[in-house]
Amino acid sequence: xxxxxxxxxxxxxxxxxxxxxxxxxxxxxxxxxxxxxxxxxxxxxxxxxxxxxxxxxxxxxxxxxxxxxxxxxxxxxxxxxxxxxxxxxxxxxxxxxxxxxxxxxxxxxxxxxxxxxxxxxxxxxxxxxxxxxxxxxxxxxxxxxxxxxxxxxxxxxxxxxxxxxxxxxxxxxxxxxxxxxxxxxxxxxxxxxxxxxxxxxxxxxxxxxxxxxxxxxxxxxxxxxxxxxxxxxxxxxxxxxxxxxxxxxxxxxxxxxxxxxxxxxxxxxxxxxxxxxxxxxxxxxxxxxxxxxxxxxxxxxxxxxxxxxxxxxxxxxxxxxxxxxxxxxxxxxxxxxxxxxxxxxxxxxxxxxxxxxxxxxxxxxxxxxxxxxxxxxxxxxxxxxxxxxxxxxxxxxxxxxxxxxxxxxxxxxxxxxxxxxxxxxxxxxxxxxxxxxxxxxxxxxxxxxxxxxxxxxxxxxxxxxxxxxxxxxxxxxxxxxxxxxxxxxxxxxxxxxxxxxxxxxxxxxxxxxxxxxxxxxxxxxxxxxxxxxxxxxxxxxxxxxxxxxxxxxxxxxxxxxxxxxxxxxxxxxxxxxxxxxxxxxxxxxxxxxxxxxxxxxxxxxxxxxxxxxxxxxxxxxxxxxxxxxxxxxxxxxxxxxxxxxxxxxxxxxxxxxxxxxxxxxxxxxxxxxxxxxxxxxxxxxxxxxxxxxxxxxxxxxxxxxxxxxxxxxxxxxxxxxxxxxxxxxxxxxxxxxxxxxxxxxxxxxxxxxxxxxxxxxxxxxxxxxxxxxxxxxxxxxxxxxxxxxxxxxxxxxxxxxxxxxxxxxxxxxxxxxxxxxxxxxxxxxxxxxxxxxxx
Amino acid sequence: xxxxxxxxxxxxxxxxxxxxxxxxxxxxxxxxxxxxxxxxxxxxxxxxxxxxxxxxxxxxxxxxxxxxxxxxxxxxxxxxxxxxxxxxxxxxxxxxxxxxxxxxxxxxxx
Numbered sequence: 001x002x003x004x005x006x007x008x009x010x011x012x013x014x015x016x017x018x019x020x021x022x023x024x025x026x027x028x029x030x031x032x033x034x035x036x037x038x039x040x041x042x043x044x045x046x047x048x049x050x051x052x053x054x055x056x057x058x059x060x061x062x063x064x065x066x067x068x069x070x071x072x073x074x075x076x077x078x079x080x081x082x083x084x085x086x087x088x089x090x091x092x093x094x095x096x097x098x099x100x101x102x103x104x105x106x107x108x109x110x111x112x113x114x115x116x117x118x119x120x121x122x123x124x125x126x127x128x129x130x131x132x133x134x135x136x137x138x139x140x141x142x143x144x145x146x147x148x149x150x151x152x153x154x155x156x157x158x159x160x161x162x163x164x165x166x167x168x169x170x171x172x173x174x175x176x177x178x179x180x181x182x183x184x185x186x187x188x189x190x191x192x193x194x195x196x197x198x199x200x201x202x203x204x205x206x207x208x209x210x211x212x213x214x215x216x217x218x219x220x221x222x223x224x225x226x227x228x229x230x231x232x233x234x235x236x237x238x239x240x241x242x243x244x245x246x247x248x249x250x251x252x253x254x255x256x257x258x259x260x261x262x263x264x265x266x267x268x269x270x271x272x273x274x275x276x277x278x279x280x281x282x283x284x285x286x287x288x289x290x291x292x293x294x295x296x297x298x299x300x301x302x303x304x305x306x307x308x309x310x311x312x313x314x315x316x317x318x319x320x321x322x323x324x325x326x327x328x329x330x331x332x333x334x335x336x337x338x339x340x341x342x343x344x345x346x347x348x349x350x351x352x353x354x355x356x357x358x359x360x361x362x363x364x365x366x367x368x369x370x371x372x373x374x375x376x377x378x379x380x381x382x383x384x385x386x387x388x389x390x391x392x393x394x395x396x397x398x399x400x401x402x403x404x405x406x407x408x409x410x411x412x413x414x415x416x417x418x419x420x421x422x423x424x425x426x427x428x429x430x431x432x433x434x435x436x437x438x439x440x441x442x443x444x445x446x447x448x449x450x451x452x453x454x455x456x457x458x459x460x461x462x463x464x465x466x467x468x469x470x471x472x473x474x475x476x477x478x479x480x481x482x483x484x485x486x487x488x489x490x491x492x493x494x495x496x497x498x499x500x501x502x503x504x505x506x507x508x509x510x511x512x513x514x515x516x517x518x519x520x521x522x523x524x525x526x527x528x529x530x531x532x533x534x535x536x537x538x539x540x541x542x543x544x545x546x547x548x549x550x551x552x553x554x555x556x557x558x559x560x561x562x563x564x565x566x567x568x569x570x571x572x573x574x575x576x577x578x579x580x581x582x583x584x585x586x587x588x589x590x591x592x593x594x595x596x597x598x599x600x601x602x603x604x605x606x607x608x609x610x611x612x613x614x615x616x617x618x619x620x621x622x623x624x625x626x627x628x629x630x631x632x633x634x635x636x637x638x639x640x641x642x643x644x645x646x647x648x649x650x651x652x653x654x655x656x657x658x659x660x661x662x663x664x665x666x667x668x669x670x671x672x673x674x675x676x677x678x679x680x681x682x683x684x685x686x687x688x689x690x691x692x693x694x695x696x697x698x699x700x701x702x703x704x705x706x707x708x709x710x711x712x713x714x715x716x717x718x719x720x721x722x723x724x725x726x727x728x729x730x731x732x733x734x735x736x737x738x739x740x741x742x743x744x745x746x747x748x749x750x751x752x753x754x755x756x757x758x759x760x761x762x763x764x765x766x767x768x769x770x771x772x773x774x775x776x777x778x779x780x781x782x783x784x785x786x787x788x789x790x791x792x793x794x795x796x797x798x799x800x801x802x803x804x805x806x807x808x809x810x811x812x813x814x815x816x817x818x819x820x821x822x823x824x825x826x827x828x829x830x831x832x833x834x835x836x837x838x839x
Numbered sequence: 840x841x842x843x844x845x846x847x848x849x850x851x852x853x854x855x856x857x858x859x860x861x862x863x864x865x866x867x868x869x870x871x872x873x874x875x876x877x878x879x880x881x882x883x884x885x886x887x888x889x890x891x892x893x894x895x896x897x898x899x900x901x902x903x904x905x906x907x908x909x910x911x912x913x914x915x916x917x918x919x920x921x922x923x924x925x926x927x928x929x930x931x932x933x934x935x936x937x938x939x940x941x942x943x944x945x946x947x948x949x
Contacts, residue, residue, distance in 0.1 A: 005899055019907075020895070023868055023917045024887055026910070030869040041887035048895040 009049045020045055060389040067390060074362065075394070078355045081727065082398035082442060085351035087405025088720075089344045090435040094410045096337055097430050104321045105240050107179025108284075112321040113291060115146070115281040115298065117314040121573075125317055127278035130195075130255060130271050133171070135305045136281070142294040143283035145177035150279045151245050152258060154226050155513075158212055161695050162511055165208070165250040167226060168243065169258050175203065175237070177284055178244070183209070185220035185235030188254050195271050198256035202231040206239040208250045226253070227261050228517050244321070245280065255279075261517065274309040282321055291318055312569075339789070340716075343481065347720050348438065350477045352446040354727045357471070359391070359450035384451045391447020399439035403432060472775035474728045479779025479808060480786060481721035486804030487790055487797065488714030492707050495795035500703070501644030501652065502551060502587040507699040509550045510668040510681055514692045521662030527688060528666055532580065534684050540674035541681075545582035546660045550667045551646045552702035561630040561656065563617065574613065575653060577646070578660045584608075584641055586669045594624035594639030597659055605635040606659070611643040613654035630656070649706050649795055672698065710793060725815055732772070732819040747827055757828035772816065780805065853885065853893050855936055858921065858929040861903060867916040868894060894919065902928050 009016055024038050024045075068075040103109035115136075116125035128136075133148040140146060148171040153164035174180075175187025183206055192199045202224065204213070213219055223230045231253060243249030258267045270276050285294055298316045306313055370383055519527070532544040549555060560571035581597040584590075592611060607630065614623045623637045635658075643652040660666055674680070678696040685692045747760055787799035860871050872890055875883045897903040902925030910916035921929070 001901060002899065005901060009899075019917065020891065022915070024891060026867070026914060026916050027869045027872070027887055027890075029914075030910075031872070038887055041891050044888055045891040045895045048892050048899055 006049060013049075016049075017042075017046060057389075060386050061393065063386065064390040064393045068393060071362075074358060078358060078394050079397045079401060081351045081355055082394065082446070083401030083405070084723070085344075085348040086398050086402030086435060086438050086442065087409065089348055089438055090402050090406035090431060091409040092340055092344055093434045094406050094431050096341075097428070097434075098410075099246070100322055100337070101430065104178070104244050105242055106244075106321075109321055111285045112178070113143075113283055113285065113294065114319040114321050115283055116317040116319060117302065118317060119312045119314045121312055122277075125319075127280045129274055129276045130279055131274040131276070132302070132305050133279055133281055136283075136298065136301055137171070137173075139301050140283070140294075140297060142286055142289040142297045144286040145173055146281060146283040147171050147174045147177050148255065148279040148281050149174065149244060150255070150258075151247065151249075152261070154261065155516075156212070156250070157225055157228075161513060161693060166245075166248050167202075168245060168249050168252045169255045170252050172254055174252065175235075178282075180241045181238040183236040183238045184217070185233070187235055188252075192254045193256060195256050198259050199254065200226075200229065200231040200257050200260055201234045201254065202226065203235040203237055203252045204233060205237055205243070205250050205252075206241070209236045226251070228515050229260050231257070244282065274305070275311055294318065336713075343484070343717065343720055346477050346481060347724060348442065349445070350474055350724050350727050352442055353473050353477075355394070356446040356450055357474075359387075359447060362450075387451035388443070388447050391443045391451070395439040395443035395447075398442070399435050402438070403435050406431060406435065468771035471732065471771040472778065474724075474732075475772050475775025475812070476779035476782060478721065478724040478728045479776060479812065480783045481717060481724045482808045482811065483780075483783040483787065483804050484790065485714060485717035485721040486807050487787060487794060487799060487801060488710060488717050490801055490803055491794040491797040492710050492714055494797045495649045495707055495710070496703065498795075500551075500646075500649070501642065502589050502646065504551070504700050504703060506672045507586060508670050508672045508677070508696050509699050509702070510670060511695045511697070512665055512667075512685070512692055513694075514665060514689060516665060519665065524662035524665060525660065528660070528662075528668070529580075531685060531688060532582070532668060535668070535670060535681065536582075538674065538680060541670040541677065543582040543585040543671070545584075545586045545669040546580040546666050547583050547669060548578040548660060548664060548666050550669060550699065550702065551587065551644075552649065552699075552706050553647075553667075554702070554706060556647045559630065559656065561628045564627050564629060564634065566629075572617070574656050575647060576656045576658070578663070578666075579657050580660055583657075583669065586671065587644070589641050589644050591639050592642050593622050594637070596639060601638075602659055605633050606638045607635045608639045608641055608657040609637055610641050610652060610655040610657075612652050613656060614640045616654050649703065651796075669699070710795070713793065725811070729815045729819040732816060736820050736824065748831070760827050761824045776809075776812070851932075852936070853889060854897060855929070855932045856883070857890075857893055857897065858902065858925060858932065861919055861921045862926070862929060865908075865918045865920045867908075867910060867918050869916070871919070897925065900928075901925075 020042060024041055028038055104112065106112065115128070117128055118125050128148075130148060133146065136143075137146045137148075150169045152167050152169060154167040156165045159165060170188070172188045172190045172193025175182070180187065182203075185203070187203060188201065192201055204219065204224075209215060209219060216222070219233050219236060222233050224233060225231070237252075256271060259271065261267070283294065285291065295316055295318050298318075302314050302316055305311075373383060374380070514527075528546050532546055535541050535544045548557070557576045558573055559576040560573055562568070562571045579597075581601075584596050593614075594608075597606065597608065607628065609623060617623075618626065623640060626637050627634045628637065629635075641657070645651050646655065647653070668681075670677070670681070678694070681696060682694040685694050750760060783805075784800065791799045856875060857871055860866065860874050863874075866874065868887075868890055871894075872885050875885055894903070894905075897919075898905060902922055903919045904922055905917050905919050907915055908918045
């Protein structure tokens with residue numbers, strides 16, 4: 001009650017002090033003669049509320065610090081344990097905050113909305129065609145501006161082999177509408193956004209300007225080459241502006257300028273056709289308009305536009321302008337985030353449980369001190385507060401360590417990943433608040449129970465039930481984490497060893513870099529056909545294949561087709577691959593029906609499908625000789641290839657093959673085995689075009705790359721699991737040591753009466769062994785329940801894989817024994833005489 | 840009059856006197872001081888710098904509560920009333936004080 005009144009005073013202190021001043025002033029006016037100094041009266045009266053409280057808090061703090069300093073080992077273990085746990089949680093939250101919570105780094109981002117569309121055929125939210133964007137931009141009243149953006153891989157001439165810079169093609173109003181501050185020069189102007197008269201101008205990102213143009217103060221007006229096409233620099237964006245697409249953004253150019261570059265696909269159609277997907281759209285709400293109003297208006301505009309061009313009706317969605325909102329991979333990210341949060345919460349809980357355990361042992365050891373203080377008249381609440389203050393000091397130190405960790409760790413991890421999201425990873429106020437909240441929760445979680453426990457009058461203390469509950473919880477948590485890690489490890493191994501259905505081990509991928517702007521599709525086909533013919537002249541390299549993307553390339557193309565009987569508008573989505581006939585030979589994929597492509601098929605509309613495609617769309621019938629409507633034409637199916645996991649490790653889906661058409665610079669696949677093969681390939685390539693560069697890498701590298709995500713997950717789970725296990729081992733060890741210490745006298749008496757060491761060890765273990773077994777059982781049951789959700793990341797390994805479960809049992813048994821060994825040995829060494837003399 | 844010294848109070852007794860005074864009914868700070876002075880025939884002259892901290896202490900302990908009202912000359916003044924807990928405290932302090940006085944007298948008379 002007193003505390004509440006004090007709190008009330010603190011909350012309303014301004015009013016309360018004013019009242020006091022008024023009251024004293026009243027006194028002074030009433031009394032003709034004033035006794036004493038009114039200011040002093042006010043000060044003293046105010047001090048009644050604050051001083052004794054502050055003083056006792058200060059006292060507690062001093063006492064806590066002294067106590068912690070006296071036991072540096074305990075203090076260090078506790079701070080490290082909690083600090084690492086808080087640090088891991090905070091680090092992860094930093095990432096989450098950066099990609100999901102933080103808004104775009106632009107002016108007044110609260111009034112910005114991301115605009116997405118959803119149709120029955122494409123239920124995943126996506127963007128709009130440029131034509132529809134123009135329609136919106138022209139008609140909307142509820143948005144003061146609409147911007148469009150689209151990313152493209154380009155080369156500026158300084159990149160390493162196979163690396164690209166990201167050019168973002170944006171509408172002319174992009175910089176002005178978003179309110180991006182400029183370091184140099186200006187953003188784009190509407191005249192640079194005319195589809196029929198493209199102007200090649202560019203705005204550089206700050207890092208690009210700094211790192212590759214030496215922060216040239218006179219950069220504006222200079223010419224740079226994007227894919228060898230000259231662009232004039234008109235500005236440099238400010239350092240804070242990291243972009244709006246979520247990836248790295250190196251430079252920006254107006255949308256129409258993409259026509260002068262040779263990017264994937266048909267850019268002329270892209271900029272004009274009403275059904276060409278997709279540009280990302282965002283808008284700024286006009287003053288006085290709400291999100292709901294904007295959504296309603298855009299829905300009307302979208303309906304008008306879709307009616308006009310006979311497109312499927314679309315639903316309009318508005319989202320916050322954060323990186324993850326409306327991101328195509330949001331669906332994949334969110335479960336991973338949830339999983340990580342859950343795992344890290346477990347680790348934090350575990351750390352709390354452990355420190356709590358140590359504190360209980362200490363509280364028990366300090367029972368005498370506590371009893372003395374009670375005898376001297378300290379109330380129980382006062383002693384609980386004292387113990388909580390110690391917890392608070394520990395939590396504070398741990399939070400500081402945690403924030404320090406969060407400052408460095410995410411940026412370090414992201415630096416390992418190539419092309420990771422381009423976000424600021426330094427903790428901001430939200431992150432620090434999060435860490436502080438964690439510390440507060442932690443403090444209560446680990447310090448309150450022991451404090452209450454330790455100050456309970458001795459008579460009511462049972463034999464440490466709380467300690468056993470904590471121990472059981474620790475066992476359970478390490479079991480869950482370690483089984484998760486074990487499953488991931490065996491999944492990666494399984495995926496790596498499994499036969500993907502094609503030859504992966506003695507095949508090499510040849511990648512090329514040629515000046516793309518001078519390679520149109522005819523020249524591309526001619527160049528690579530000639531090169532592969534020449535390479536086939538080397539017997540060790542035969543067969544040679546041309547393919548738009550090599551197997552497991554971590555990217556895929558999709559297209560749509562329909563069967564001749566089906567009406568237009570009912571197309572099926574299917575993955576699509578352009579290859580040469582050699583593709584099936586070099587990868588050793590047999591045909592189950594029909595034939596491979598051959599000489600002379602180039603001019604015909606022939607396609608090859610895989611078994612999955614044949615099975616899904618033709619049932620049991622042999623599809624060879626049947627037709628599908630694909631692109632603008634009707635094509636004939638000439639063969640069915642055996643299924644192989646060509647795109648994803650997880651397994652094959654329906655796949656459609658055509659001959660390579662030169663839409664992009666392809667890869668070649670050759671047989672490995674000829675010493676100096678890379679030089680031969682490079683030499684032959686340079687003879688045809690001296691500007692071309694070549695890189696040869698083993699195909700199996702792609703498999704490793706695809707599995708790297710799972711490897712990282714297995715690594716993280718393993719790390720957390722090991723951290724948890726070490727914690728648990730420390731916990732077990734501490735508990736045993738404590739039990740031995742507590743029962744030294746009893747052990748001494750038993751040994752004096754002739755008990756064998758084995759019986760003594762049994763005595764020590766009996767209390768905790770039950771807790772450990774209960775923990776194991778709970779852990780296994782929980783792991784079994786949780787494993788279901790891991791199934792989609794396990795590449796077909798059963799979530800109940802006995803290897804993982806048994807392995808964890810063995811690891812736990814070994815570490816449990818190791819942790820119990822030292823204290824148990826100490827118990828058998830107890831000297832009966834000195835034991836009896838202890839008290 | 841001007842030469843008379845205000846007497847030093849035994850520690851803690853001011854709280855008791857204030858509680859006792861408020862036992863007669865609602866009163867503002869100045870009223871309490873006046874009452875003490877009057878009843879003690881000018882022996883107890885309590886200054887603001889001891890009266891107001893004492894009142895705040897009583898508020899903090901929940902023995903009195905305060906509310907604003909109009910004074911006899913129509914100014915805004917803060918009036919204090921005894922709470923139930925305050926009444927209990929008054930009884931026990933009174934009892935304790937009596938015991939103390941008896942004890943002190945015994946010592947002085949021997």
